[in-house]
Amino acid sequence: MxxxxxxxxxxxxxxxxxxxxxxxxxxxxxxxxxxxxxxxxxxxxxxxxxxxxxxxxxxxxxxxxxxxxxxxxxxxxxxxxxxxxxxxxxxxTERMREIDIDPRTRTVRVQPGLMNAEVKAEVAKEGLWYPPDPSSYEICSIGGNVATNAGGLCCVKYGVTTDYVLGLTVVLADGTAVTLGGPRIKDKAGLPLVKLFVGSEGTLGIVTEAVLKLLPAQRTPCTMVATFGKLDNATDAVAEIQRGLRPSMLEFMDKACINAVEDLTKMGLDREAEALLVIQSDESTAAAVEELATIEAICQKHHATEVFTTEDPEEGEAFVTARRMAIPAVEAKGSLLLEDVGVPLPQLSALVDGIAAIAANRQVEIAVVAHAGDGNTHPLIVFDPSDADHAARAQQAYGEVMSLAIELGGTITGEHGVGRLKKPWLGAQLGDDAMALNQRIKDALDPTGIFNPGTMFEG
Structure with missing residues (x-):
């Protein structure tokens, strides 16, 4: 037909x-x-x-x-x-926008078409908070967040999407709708099927409703910005901070990102710095000041060139906004191949240094912004699609960055998903046996390969 x-x-x-x-x-x-x-x-x-x-x-x-x-x-x-x-x-799912908040159970039942920012705003009216916060939180939907198990800037302390999904309604490959989980904090009845569907990228079923766990409203955080003359100094500081402290945000930008953001914002970022950390603590004010003082000492120990701390919410939010702008700021320089490779924290320095070596070898610019506190980096490969040779070198660099992450014991995706673009490298990370197990689960739930063929799986 x-x-x-x-x-x-x-x-x-x-x-x-x-x-x-x-x-x-x-x-x-x-x-x-x-x-x-x-x-x-x-x-x-x-x-x-x-x-x-x-x-x-x-x-x-x-x-x-x-x-x-x-x-x-x-x-x-x-x-x-x-x-x-x-x-x-x-x-x-753009028209699926219903929301029902239950302050008694601290949960919210939502359809997948609502934006992450809309859910945050609605639950805030009840003095509650939905923590997952991708940089694109204003334009990304809850359905997409569930599909990719999205993370964000505060996941270093508060976790990722799967940590807040208590229940799902899912349409299966035969048109059956199943309800899994619900507004219960502890529920171990049956296999953990809710967790199976979170992050499955539309390959196992279609999520039509989610029950999300909420937290009490976050305290207003205190903010620190630290700049470094060497990349290794910044990554070493991150590693030491994470060994004994738990900031609510620990973000990284390299020199290329710093300059791209400064081009747009003119906020006075140090263009000569090789790295910048944006750090927040949302403890009570006294505890936050104490935590950031300890973090400042660690940054100074690792040769920070400047450390700035503020308790002013607007001033702090300006630096967070600068961090969120990193990807669109770099994108203003050319077309991007975007990655989100992650490694165990002790390997963060090796990953950042290795990405720099790949950029030099392939003669392409790779800017790096990262959720440094959990080792999840976003290398941004800038290229000119009208230049066939440049585009080819960018594609080579794209694959080499993923291979590097795998070699360092890491992952090809921390939060964006495998999709179609990263599928060629999935087997190298998982190995033959784990790939076969993934395929068996796919075949069991979607025997005809109706859902999203080409994403993660061939069919």
């Missing part, structure tokens, strides 16, 4: 008016995520679901007509996991 022969009547009848898009011009904005993976296609249709039943109808139609299904949230993903396939059925 060709796409022109595909009869959408059953799908149109099962869904709300204007839920299905088939016009190529209207579908154009659904084809790629932020990674701009090069091997995408045009869907047969885009379904803008509003509820679990809509998703079930879409999946059942896809099964009946032999279509693959790709799920899309806000399209802010950085690994190509929401890339449309030729002739697929694209299921968008």
């Amino acid at each position: 060709t796409l022109t022969q595909l009869d959408l009547t059953a799908l149109l009848d099962a869904l709300p008016q204007d839920a299905v898009i088939t016009d190529p011009d209207r579908m154009a904005s659904y084809l790629l995520d932020r990674a701009n993976a090069p091997d995408g296609g045009t869907p047969a249709a885009v379904v803008r679901a509003t509820c679990t039943e809509d998703v079930q109808a879409a999946v059942r139609f896809a099964v009946a007509n032999g279509l693959k299904v790709v799920t899309r949230g806000a399209g802010s993903g950085l690994s190509g996991g929401a890339t449309a396939l030729e002739g697929c059925l694209m299921v968008s």
Whole structure:
């Protein structure tokens, strides 16, 4: 059957008016995520679901007509996991925006289309806090966060998305909807299936609802900024800080990131510094001051060229904003290949030094920004796509950075997901036996390979 022969009547009848898009011009904005993976296609249709039943109808139609299904949230993903396939059925969760807060259990039930920032804002009205905070928190959806097990700036102390997902509703490959977990802090009944679906990148099922754990509102943090004349001094300071302290934020920017951010903000960052750390403590004010004083001593021990501390919330937030701007600031210099490789903390220095060596060898610029406190780095490879040789060298560097992380006992992805772009390196990290086990689980839950083929798995 060709796409022109595909009869959408059953799908149109099962869904709300204007839920299905088939016009190529209207579908154009659904084809790629932020990674701009090069091997995408045009869907047969885009379904803008509003509820679990809509998703079930879409999946059942896809099964009946032999279509693959790709799920899309806000399209802010950085690994190509929401890339449309030729002739697929694209299921968008953008209209799934319900939220129900229960302050008694400190949980919130949300549909996947809400932005991370929207959930934070709504629960804050009840004096509560949803901690996971990717740098893109204003434009990334909860569904995408669950799909990739997103982290963020505060995960060094508070953990990542999976630490806050208590329950899920998931549509399976036959259209069945299952409810897993719920608003219970402790629940060990059955296999930990909630954890299985968090981070599965739309390959095992489609998440249509999540129950998230909340915390009491975070205290206003105190902020420290430390600059270093050598990269190794900064990474050594990070390692010592993490051995005995638990800051609520411990972020890293290298010289290229510092200068890119300064180009945009003109906030007076030291352009000659090789590294900058943004550190926060959200303990009570007295305890925070004491913790940052200890951290300052560690930074000075490791030859920090300048250390600045502030208890002023606006001043502190300005430095956090500068850190969040690092990726778009570097992107202003050219096209990017974005990575999120991570290593055990003792190997952080070796990873940063190794990335610099790869950049020099391939003659490409690689800026590095990192959630340094947990060893999760974001190397940003800048290249000119109109220069075939430059683009080829950038791609070589991209693979070499991932291979380096694996060699150092690390991972090819700490929070962005494997998607389509990193799939070639997944086996090298996991090994044959673990890859086979992953495939067996995929085959058990999605025997026909309907969900997101090409992301992590071939089918």
